[in-house]
Amino acid sequence: AQTVTQSQPEMSVQEAETVTLSCTYDTSENNYYLFWYKQPPSRQMILVIRQEAYKQQNATENRFSVNFQKAAKSFSLKISDSQLGDTAMYFCAFMKYNNNDMRFGAGTRLTVKP
């Protein structure tokens, strides 16, 4: 079974600063996807970024980037130039390739302070 661990229940960052959220996972699979989702107070799940395990290059989406370390089974999210609207719960998630069964970590509550 796949497990996803987020060891930071809460984090805070000053507006315009950079913050990194940690995620580790455990799997015996070689092909899989990793995701970061944002859940704002509205509770709507929003996809932030996706990484395919076979790709060595780290994914980036504007201010969001990941540090994917496959051997270490680590998948951290870096948010640059933090904005007040980034305040939300962030969930790391794992999905096997060709199987849409998604497993989530416990989440990290991020607060961006003005």
Place this chain on the structure above:
Amino acid sequence: GAVVSQHPSRVICKSGTSVKIECRSLDFQATTMFWYRQFPKQSLMLMATSNEGSKATYEQGVEKDKFLINHASLTLSTLTVTSAHPEDSSFYICSAGEQGGWEQYFGPGTRLTVT
């Protein structure tokens, strides 16, 4: 992008009654739909996976007779909580995926309160 709706967004029911939650894919055909439960300040826990036209696959510990899932069409899945109890109060989220696709599109969730 693809849109998934849920209805109702909030529901309050009395203990012992049943309540149905609908999940619809509005602009695509969802061959697979997923139902999650999220307790306050906790993560999403997968309850079951349903494929159109076949029986749902339930996660360990989820009572299939209590949480009835029907995926009768490519755009609609329903979750019926039967004989609801206060401990069933939670936030229920569905997601949908297209055949051959990797992405899951999430609905906005349904807050169920059982009194």
